[in-house]
Amino acid sequence: MVIDEQKFASEELKDQSVLGLAELIYGVLFSPVRTFRRISDNPPLFHGFLVFFGVLFLTTLTNILVPSSIMTPTELNLVLARPRLLIGIMGAFLTLIGWFVQAGLFQLLAEFFGGKGRAMGVLTVLALARLPRVLMIPFYVLSYLLADSYFGRFFIIAASIIAFIWWAVLLVIGLREIQLFSTARALATLSIPLVILGLTFIVFAMALVGLVLPFIDGAFPLP
Numbered sequence: 388m389v390i391d392e393q394k395f396a397s398e399e400l401k402d403q404s405v406l407g408l409a410e411l412i413y414g415v416l417f418s419p420v421r422t423f424r425r426i427s428d429n430p431p432l433f434h435g436f437l438v439f440f441g442v443l444f445l446t447t448l449t450n451i452l453v454p455s456s457i458m459t460p461t462e463l464n465l466v467l468a469r470p471r472l473l474i475g476i477m478g479a480f481l482t483l484i485g486w487f488v489q490a491g492l493f494q495l496l497a498e499f500f501g502g503k504g505r506a507m508g509v510l511t512v513l514a515l516a517r518l519p520r521v522l523m524i525p526f527y528v529l530s531y532l533l534a535d536s537y538f539g540r541f542f543i544i545a546a547s548i549i550a551f552i553w554w555a556v557l558l559v560i561g562l563r564e565i566q567l568f569s570t571a572r573a574l575a576t577l578s579i580p581l582v583i584l585g586l587t588f589i590v591f592a593m594a595l596v597g598l599v600l601p602f603i604d605g606a607f608p609l610p
Contacts, residue, residue, distance in 0.1 A: 408434050415515045419557050423564035430565065432507050435514035439486060442517045443479055449524050451475040453531050489513055493562065496576045502566030512561030519553040
């Protein structure tokens, strides 16, 4: 009995040990529940920063170097190089700002639902949940190489759906473990901003159509 208690204590102590960066990345991707539970008391924000900027650098570099359509190297250099570089840098900057905005919004909603975590933990969870984006890069390159076939479109669409679902699952698990509340409340914390964003987009699109439609009717009157 004493031996079993000592073994349980040693396993518990080991489970609370500090995770290295490689172990943290592997754990988030393939054992997220246990990993987020281990870091819930002391979120490794520094490792979160490393993961966030690492993923941001790789995805931005891919978006800059891999065009969305087949073009010759000369056309690519003359037409796409500078705009894609500028757009990539601006996108990375907006992503960085969005990281903090999302963390603040999720923390506010989590507190509304009775969460016990801190904004530092939400920042860490948001950073770690971006890891599936890196796994999408080979499919993005493959879709470029197969752009003339339906397989290219299939790969990029399938990879995008998988990456989004994986991101959402990791975020729900991470919020649940960091905030110490139920899965339903974690889902609500994640879903409310997405629903608001979707409704805002629909309203904006309808308003845009309402503004453009009179000009279209004037330019192309019905017989």
